[in-house]
Amino acid sequence: MNLTLRVWRQSGPSDAGRMVTYRVEEVSPDMSFLEMLDVLNERLILEGDDPIAFDHDCREGICGMCGMVINGVAHGEQRATTTCQLHMRHFEDNATITIEPWRAAPFPVVKDLVVDRSAFDRIIQAGGFVSVPAGSAPDAHSVPVRKEDADAAFDAATCIGCGACVAACPNGSASLFTAAKITHLSLLPQGQPERLSRAKAMVDQMDAEGFGGCTNTGECTAVCPKGIPLDTIAQMNTDYLKANAK
Amino acid sequence: MKYTEGPEIRDTKAPEGPIEERWEKRKFSARLVNPANKRKLNVIVVGTGLAGGSAAATLGELGYNVKSFCYQDTPRRAHSIAAQGGINAAKNYRGDGDSIYRLFYDTVKGGDFRARESNVYRLAQVSVNIIDQAVAQGVPFAREYGGLLDTRSFGGAQVSRTFYARGQTGQQLLLGAYQALERQIAAGTVEMFTRHEMLDLIVADGRARGIIVRDMVTGEIERHTADAVVLATGGYGNVFFLSTNAKGCNTTAIWRAHERGAYFANPCYTQIHPTCIPVSGEYQSKLTLMSESLRNDGRVWVPLRKDDKRAPGDIPEDERDYYLERIYPAFGNLVPRDIASRAAKNVCDEGRGVGPGGLGVYLDFRDAINRLGRDAVEKKYGNLFEMYERITGENPYDVPMRIYPAVHYTMGGLWVDYDLQSTIPGLFVIGEANFSDHGANRLGASALMQGLADGYFVLPTTLGDYLADGPFGEVDEAAVAEAELKVRDRIERLLAVNGTRTPDSFHRELGRLMWDYCGMERTEESLRKALERIPELRKEFWENVKVSGTAEELNQVLEKAGRVADFFDLAELMCLDALVRTESCGGHFRAESQDADGEALRDDEAFAHVSAWEHSPDGEPVLHKEPLVYEYVKMTQRSYK
Ligand SMILES: Cc1cc2nc3c(=O)[nH]c(=O)nc-3n(C[C@H](O)[C@H](O)[C@H](O)COP(=O)(O)OP(=O)(O)OC[C@H]3O[C@@H](n4cnc5c(N)ncnc54)[C@H](O)[C@@H]3O)c2cc1C
Ligand code: SF4
Ligand code: FES
Numbered sequence: 005m006n007l008t009l010r011v012w013r014q015s016g017p018s019d020a021g022r023m024v025t026y027r028v029e030e031v032s033p034d035m036s037f038l039e040m041l042d043v044l045n046e047r048l049i050l051e052g053d054d055p056i057a058f059d060h061d062c063r064e065g066i067c068g069m070c071g072m073v074i075n076g077v078a079h080g081e082q083r084a085t086t087t088c089q090l091h092m093r094h095f096e097d098n099a100t101i102t103i104e105p106w107r108a109a110p111f112p113v114v115k116d117l118v119v120d121r122s123a124f125d126r127i128i129q130a131g132g133f134v135s136v137p138a139g140s141a142p143d144a145h146s147v148p149v150r151k152e153d154a155d156a157a158f159d160a161a162t163c164i165g166c167g168a169c170v171a172a173c174p175n176g177s178a179s180l181f182t183a184a185k186i187t188h189l190s191l192l193p194q195g196q197p198e199r200l201s202r203a204k205a206m207v208d209q210m211d212a213e214g215f216g217g218c219t220n221t222g223e224c225t226a227v228c229p230k231g232i233p234l235d236t237i238a239q240m241n242t243d244y245l246k247a248n249a250k
Numbered sequence: 251m252k253y254t255e256g257p258e259i260r261d262t263k264a265p266e267g268p269i270e271e272r273w274e275k276r277k278f279s280a281r282l283v284n285p286a287n288k289r290k291l292n293v294i295v296v297g298t299g300l301a302g303g304s305a306a307a308t309l310g311e312l313g314y315n316v317k318s319f320c321y322q323d324t325p326r327r328a329h330s331i332a333a334q335g336g337i338n339a340a341k342n343y344r345g346d347g348d349s350i351y352r353l354f355y356d357t358v359k360g361g362d363f364r365a366r367e368s369n370v371y372r373l374a375q376v377s378v379n380i381i382d383q384a385v386a387q388g389v390p391f392a393r394e395y396g397g398l399l400d401t402r403s404f405g406g407a408q409v410s411r412t413f414y415a416r417g418q419t420g421q422q423l424l425l426g427a428y429q430a431l432e433r434q435i436a437a438g439t440v441e442m443f444t445r446h447e448m449l450d451l452i453v454a455d456g457r458a459r460g461i462i463v464r465d466m467v468t469g470e471i472e473r474h475t476a477d478a479v480v481l482a483t484g485g486y487g488n489v490f491f492l493s494t495n496a497k498g499c500n501t502t503a504i505w506r507a508h509e510r511g512a513y514f515a516n517p518c519y520t521q522i523h524p525t526c527i528p529v530s531g532e533y534q535s536k537l538t539l540m541s542e543s544l545r546n547d548g549r550v551w552v553p554l555r556k557d558d559k560r561a562p563g564d565i566p567e568d569e570r571d572y573y574l575e576r577i578y579p580a581f582g583n584l585v586p587r588d589i590a591s592r593a594a595k596n597v598c599d600e601g602r603g604v605g606p607g608g609l610g611v612y613l614d615f616r617d618a619i620n621r622l623g624r625d626a627v628e629k630k631y632g633n634l635f636e637m638y639e640r641i642t643g644e645n646p647y648d649v650p651m652r653i654y655p656a657v658h659y660t661m662g663g664l665w666v667d668y669d670l671q672s673t674i675p676g677l678f679v680i681g682e683a684n685f686s687d688h689g690a691n692r693l694g695a696s697a698l699m700q701g702l703a704d705g706y707f708v709l710p711t712t713l714g715d716y717l718a719d720g721p722f723g724e725v726d727e728a729a730v731a732e733a734e735l736k737v738r739d740r741i742e743r744l745l746a747v748n749g750t751r752t753p754d755s756f757h758r759e760l761g762r763l764m765w766d767y768c769g770m771e772r773t774e775e776s777l778r779k780a781l782e783r784i785p786e787l788r789k790e791f792w793e794n795v796k797v798s799g800t801a802e803e804l805n806q807v808l809e810k811a812g813r814v815a816d817f818f819d820l821a822e823l824m825c826l827d828a829l830v831r832t833e834s835c836g837g838h839f840r841a842e843s844q845d846a847d848g849e850a851l852r853d854d855e856a857f858a859h860v861s862a863w864e865h866s867p868d869g870e871p872v873l874h875k876e877p878l879v880y881e882y883v884k885m886t887q888r889s890y891k
Contacts, residue, residue: 032533034531035531036535038535039533040533042754046755048798049798050796054798057804060497061329061497062327062496063535063536064637065637066421067322067327067331067496068327069322069323091641093643114467115804118804120323121323124324125324125325125444129432129433130436132429133429133432133433134386134388134429136387137308138308138430139707141383141385141386143382144381144384145398149393149397150397151394151395151397154392158392158415158416161415161422164421165326192390194385194386194388195388
């Protein structure tokens with residue numbers, strides 16, 4: 005297939021940035037989206053151009069490093085899929101594809117499609133953990149956990165921290181990301197002692213980072229590659245309110 | 251490539267006495283550091299995977315001053331995140347006859363008698379604490395209806411000792427370690443440096459005293475000094491270009507440490523994983539693993555006849571060859587990885603492979619779906635099936651998966667003693683980056699166990715003993731300046747070549763060469779060819795590579811070029827190591843050394859040792875042998891028949 009790409013190029017945080025058009029030819033439908041960009045980049049290097057910078061590592065949808073807004077949709081139109089798992093067979097021959105970075109004030113652009121998501125780490129630092137120093141744990145079977153709870157906790161815990169939810173949200177809210185961690189830990193007995201203080205600290209940090217508020221548009225779940233459900237946000241709000249009522 | 255032989259390594263610092271008591275003894279003899287002094291001791295931990303993440307968090311909890319480094323934008327993305335299948339532990343929660351001794355025995359045997367008994371025993375002992383720790387952190391392992399932890403049996407094991415979190419065990423364990431690490435960052439005991447790549451080790455007055463790193467965003471070259479350095483930088487499977495490793499996995503950190511004096515042990519021990527999605531074209535950038543837990547229910551087969559082009563569903567039962575079940579009736583589809591991989595290569599070499607280029611075999615769930623129902627299969631493997639369909643466009647509920655072996659794990663790594671200390675005092679190496687526990691072949695679900703054993707439990711004790719002599723004072727400025735200069739020089743050299751080939755094109759060619767000549771099957775001839783070709787290719791690289799951009803910015807081409815340059819040097823040592831080891835063992839298969847059935851044939855007389863290579867500046871490596879003594883597990887030829 006032959007494609008036209010319109011790609012966001014920005015040499016650094018102080019550059020204003022612009023869309024640049026590239027033609028890529030003989031793309032195989034079995035290629036992944038990132039492999040298609042690899043091929044373009046190889047060409048750009050040899051032509052003496054600056055290749056397009058983008059983040060990626062595992063290339064199998066689990067590390068959360070990749071992420072681009074493709075044709076206006078975070079991670080592209082295919083549901084429950086990270087950018088690296090997207091394959092060219094889902095695009096039409098001769099299509100024009102627009103590629104942009106995550107856009108949200110708390111995620112400043114570093115270069116081209118690479119953004120700074122360190123705000124997410126700071127939200128976890130605020131309380132996204134159980135305080136158990138190594139070596140202090142009781143036998144794993146000393147506390148049984150209902151299978152339903154363990155499974156639901158797992159579902160929330162699968163968040164890969166990619167940031168697509170923020171990029172998709174009209175308010176630039178990090179609620180889905182934050183709620184996923186809060187829900188994961190609050191469903192488990194091990195997470196109970198710090199449950200309310202955790203919710204409070206994480207939500208406050210999220211606000212302090214400049215993420216917007218949640219108005220229930222659901223855009224986040226729609227693009228989330230791991231299908232983190234919207235009701236985690238309700239869980240977060242409940243815990244947060246309880247914490248503040250204390 | 252020539253080499254010389256140096257003195258044997260006799261002392262591994264493992265305590266004497268009954269094997270069950272050695273770790274207790276070491277823990278007791280390890281000196282403690284006064285809590286007030288801990289704050290004055292600085293430790294650098296490079297890598298935030300299971301090994302480095304758990305180590306940095308634990309050292310922070312203990313009160314040391316820790317600096318932690320990774321090349322990704324956050325510590326949570328280390329390659330450990332990709333582990334799917336599970337983690338072993340000798341909990342014997344099933345009462346199916348498991349024990350610490352059995353896990354120890356299985357690991358020594360699985361490693362084909364090329365691992366150190368004392369280390370492996372300790373690993374099995376500590377394994378039980380890991381599960382406790384992870385559960386307490388909120389790692390959502392799979393559970394049964396009674397609320398207790400579920401387990402499964404995993405490639406090569408006859409007991410059910412593998413704990414798992416659906417197909418995302420590595421992710422969940424890593425997030426546990428990451429959260430513990432972030433907790434310490436918030437507490438101020440750990441300072442985190444993301445998007446920083448270690449480019450050299452600082453050695454001063456005979457001790458590892460720091461690292462030189464490049465800030466990958468600004469390009470700035472920084473020096474960080476400390477009282478001890480811990481490398482947890484993962485494996486070097488990407489020397490093959492195509493592997494199941496993340497794209498950024500590299501050998502740079504351990505290779506530079508090797509050049510500074512750390513011995514590199516068993517570089518040729520590579521694990522080829524039998525169940526990966528086959529290559530689809532020239533542009534292929536990495537290979538994706540399908541968890542081998544699939545082999546619990548999937549049946550591996552190829553057509554009985556050569557060049558059978560019929561669709562799998564049209565091939566009747568009696569024209570299929572379920573070759574693993576046929577050749578290895580006792581273990582069937584669950585034989586260890588090296589055996590399953592080689593068997594797949596053999597049937598493909600016979601012309602019976604399926605899919606593009608005949609490089610694939612079927613992994614068929616038809617019978618499992620008939621027996622257990624589609625729902626049960628979906629529950630167990632749903633996300634893996636989905637992943638397969640995403641990549642190939644084929645639905646494994648209807649057509650069998652196609653799989654082929656791919657490079658997956660490197661058992662070799664920097665040599666360490668029982669304390670996990672390398673041959674450079676103050677340089678400790680943990681996780682996949684060291685060589686320690688898996689011998690010539692790692693059993694499934696044992697890498698996660700080793701990484702966390704090292705990081706949460708072993709290193710914090712043994713490092714304390716080393717630091718009890720510290721702080722070690724100011725670091726010699728000349729040593730720091732020399733290391734920094736070397737890094738700057740190399741970057742300038744890479745940028746100055748301005749040739750006509752990209753770093754990736756060299757990497758692909760090197761990888762292809764390694765796969766063909768130093769891959770699943772190695773011969774004297776193939777290895778000699780590789781040893782001739784690698785230096786030529788390296789020469790061309792340094793004369794003709796094209797690195798665009800500048801050093802003072804985010805420059806992914808420059809990062810890549812630096813890693814490829816190190817892969818060349820490592821590749822050469824791997825081939826030399828493979829050439830010198832004329833026996834077959836575990837994942838190292840020398841075609842010249844096989845029995846009448848084509849199984850790997852060890853030569854215990856000549857090779858029951860670790861090969862630890864010392865770098866020498868004139869280019870002739872020095873081989874030091876660490877003899878391996880088996881006091882507990884009797885050496886036998888492995889048989890899975
Ligand atoms: C697809 C896949 C599935 C697997 N499944 C299983 C499984 O089910 N069970 C099992 O037991 N094992 C499994 N393994 C193996 C296991 O995941 C790894 O061996 C293990 O996670 C390695 O952990 P680590 O902490 O040593 O290194 P890694 O997790 O690789 O971490 C390396 C760290 O070092 C950093 N780093 C590297 N180089 C530099 C540098 N130069 N400068 C700065 N930082 C650097 C990286 O940023 C990263 O933080 C699997 C492996 C793969 C590839
Ligand atoms: S909630 Fe979903 S979209 Fe948001 S960071 Fe997590 S995985 Fe990504
Ligand atoms: S590169 Fe890891 S999720 Fe896409």
